[in-house]
Amino acid sequence: ETAVFQTPNYHVTQVGNEVSFNCKQTLGHDTMYWYKQDSKKLLKIMFSYNNKQLIVNETVPRRFSPQSSDKAHLNLRIKSVEPEDSAVYLCASSPRQGQNTLYFGAGTRLSVL
Amino acid sequence: QQKVQQSPESLIVPEGAMTSLNCTFSDSASQYFAWYRQHSGKAPKALMSIFSNGEKEEGRFTIHLNKASLHFSLHIRDSQPSDSALYLCAVSDMGYKLTFGTGTSLLVDP
Numbered sequence: 001e002t003a004v005f006q007t008p009n010y011h012v013t014q015v016g017n018e019v020s021f022n023c024k025q026t027l028g029h030d031t032m033y034w035y036k037q038d039s040k041k042l043l044k045i046m047f048s049y050n051n052k053q054l055i056v057n058e059t060v061p062r063r064f065s066p067q068s069s070d071k072a073h074l075n076l077r078i079k080s081v082e083p084e085d086s087a088v089y090l091c092a093s094s095p096r097q098g099q100n101t102l103y104f105g106a107g108t109r110l111s112v113l
Numbered sequence: 114q115q116k117v118q119q120s121p122e123s124l125i126v127p128e129g130a131m132t133s134l135n136c137t138f139s140d141s142a143s144q145y146f147a148w149y150r151q152h153s154g155k156a157p158k159a160l161m162s163i164f165s166n167g168e169k170e171e172g173r174f175t176i177h178l179n180k181a182s183l184h185f186s187l188h189i190r191d192s193q194p195s196d197s198a199l200y201l202c203a204v205s206d207m208g209y210k211l212t213f214g215t216g217t218s219l220l221v222d223p
Contacts, residue, residue: 004156035213041199043157043213056210090156100145100205104156 003027004105008093012111013081021076021108023091029072029103030096031055034066037088037107049074080112086112115140115205119214128223132189136214145205146178148187149213152155152198160186160187160200194220 004025013019025032033056034046047066048056054066063082065074078085088109092102116139126132134148147162161167161179165187178185189196202214 022167027123041151041201041216041218043201045210045212048210100147101159101162101223102149102211104158106154106156 004062004091004093004103005106006089006105008108009106010111011043012113014113015083019024019078019081019110021089021091021110022072023076023105025072025093025103025105027092027093027095027103028072029093031094032068032071033092033094034074034076035090035104037090039087045050047074047076079099081110082113083112086110106107115143115204115206115212117202117214119202119217120202121217121219122215123220125220125222126192128192128194128221130192130193130221132196132219132221134187134189134202134217134219135184136199136204137184138187138204138212140204140206141180141183142206143180143204145211146176146185147203147205147211148174148176149201149203150198151201157201186210187196192219194221194223 007022031050033048049068051071052068063079065077088107091105092106120135148160149157151157163176173190175188200217203211205211
C-alpha cells in the first residue's frame with residue numbers, strides 16, 4: 001500500500017540543467033526526509049523537515065534545495081546538476097519528531113549525462 | 114559521526130536455511146536499532162526494530178541487540194526466495210537522523 005508518492009519515477013538530463021522532484025505523503029505524518037541512494041545502495045540523509053521547518057541539513061552541495069509548502073509535501077530542487085548527482089532520491093516520512101520508523105516512497109532515479 | 118557497517122556484503126543461502134545478518138555501529142549513545150528490507154526497484158520497508166538489549170522475535174525474524182558490543186543482528190528462520198532483497202540496518206539516537214548501514218544483498222536459492 002503506497003502512501004508516499006514521488007514523481008517522476010525517472011529523469012534523464014544533461015550536466016548543468018535544473019531538475020525538481022516532488023514528494024507527497026498521505027499518512028498525516030509531521031516529519032519528512034530526503035535520502036540519496038548511490039550506486040552502491042548506500043542511503044544517506046540529505047534533509048529533514050518537521051511541520052514545514054527544516055531541522056536537518058546534512059553537508060550537501062548548495063545546488064540542492066528542499067522546499068516544503070505544507071507538512072504533506074517536500075520537494076527537492078537541484079540547480080545545475082553534476083554527473084555525481086546520478087542516484088536514486090528517496091523521500092520518506094515518519095509520524096512525529098523522534099519517531100524513527102520511516103515510510104519510503106519508491107524513489108526518483110536521476111541520470112545525468 | 115555515526116558509522117554503521119554491515120556484514121557480509123552479500124550472501125547466498127538455500128531455501129529453508131537460517132540466515133544471519135550483522136550490523137555494527139560506532140555511537141554508544143544510540144537508542145534505536147532497526148532493519149529495513151528493499152526489494153529490487155522498490156521502496157525500503159521497515160522490518161522490525163528494538164530499543165533495549167536482548168532479543169525480539171516476529172514470525173520468522175529475530176533481532177538481537179548487544180549495546181556493549183555495539184552490535185545487532187537479524188536472523189531469518191526458514192529463508193524463502195521472497196526474502197531475496199537488500200537488507201539495511203539503521204541506527205538512531207532518537208533524534209531526527211536515522212543512519213543506515215552499507216547493506217547486505219541476500220539471495221535465497223530455491
